[in-house]
Amino acid sequence: MTVFETARPDPIRIMLVDDQALLRVGFRMVLEAEDDLRVVAEASDGAQAIALAASVCPQVILMDVRMPGLDGIEATRQIMAAQPNTRIIILTTFDLDEYAFGGLRAGASGFLLKNAEPGELITAIRTVVSGEASVSPRVTRRLLDLFGTQLPQVDAPDAGTGTALAALTDRETEVFLAIAEGLSNTELAERFFLSESTVKTHVGRILHKLGLRDRVQAVILAYEQGLVGR
Incomplete structure (x- = not known):
């Protein structure tokens, strides 16, 4: 052998x-x-x-x-x-x-x-x-709720951010906003009656279109853009 x-x-x-x-x-x-x-x-x-x-x-x-x-x-x-x-x-x-x-x-x-x-x-x-x-999006959301209004603003978003958000499909926009709420893939699948593999595909496309590294950045972007409550 x-x-x-x-x-x-x-x-x-x-x-x-x-x-x-x-x-x-x-x-x-x-x-x-x-x-x-x-x-x-x-x-x-x-x-x-x-x-x-x-x-x-x-x-x-x-x-x-x-x-x-x-x-x-x-x-x-x-x-x-x-x-x-x-x-x-x-x-x-x-x-x-x-x-x-x-x-x-x-x-x-x-x-x-x-x-x-x-x-x-x-x-x-x-x-x-x-x-x-x-760190999960849900924990990020809790941090936003606790400290988001207490910290200085970060640099203004890139000029292409608004264009990138507009390029999301209706379903991708729905998923993006749900991510901003802190929902997990399982919870996203339940909300939108999708398989988890389909959810992962949507999340991957959203991150790619917005130039984001991960879901935590997606939560923070939605906050900074005023898409979730301050």
Whole structure:
């Protein structure tokens, strides 16, 4: 019998950003115990994070928000502007936190509590790399309800946003607005009497037409465009 070794995919490249060295050590130990994860850089503040992200090009950044100097929200905004394919997960102390929401509006793909279980951390990283958000639209909607009117407005939407919204079909518009309510794929299927596979097709087309990375961005766009209540 002959056994051929299969090539393993390259590990996911991760950067840790937190001003607490002990926390970075803990995260590194958890992550590097996994064959498909590798920590390639660490930073202790937002300015360091921006410089390192440009030089090492991590796929995923675990980003603290409360740091001296440049905070994690502004660092997230600048990194996403320069490297839009990077996935950022905000690290926060509280579940429903204005800093977590600020990070999502700045372009993060999700947030995690700092005391999350190791399995949650690992799953979140793999989830955002796969192209999904690690926080549900429903949680995003709750954050909007709690903090949306308390935070400064983000930059004005691109001039093409209105045109892109107008390009949605009637059904896609219905699905888009339902996503903005925080409905899951199962709930969308039930509301519109569709199969979940058809719902996924609609969601994929909506995100593509609007130039969005994930459903969380769809919720935030609908809010910023005034399509859901402030």
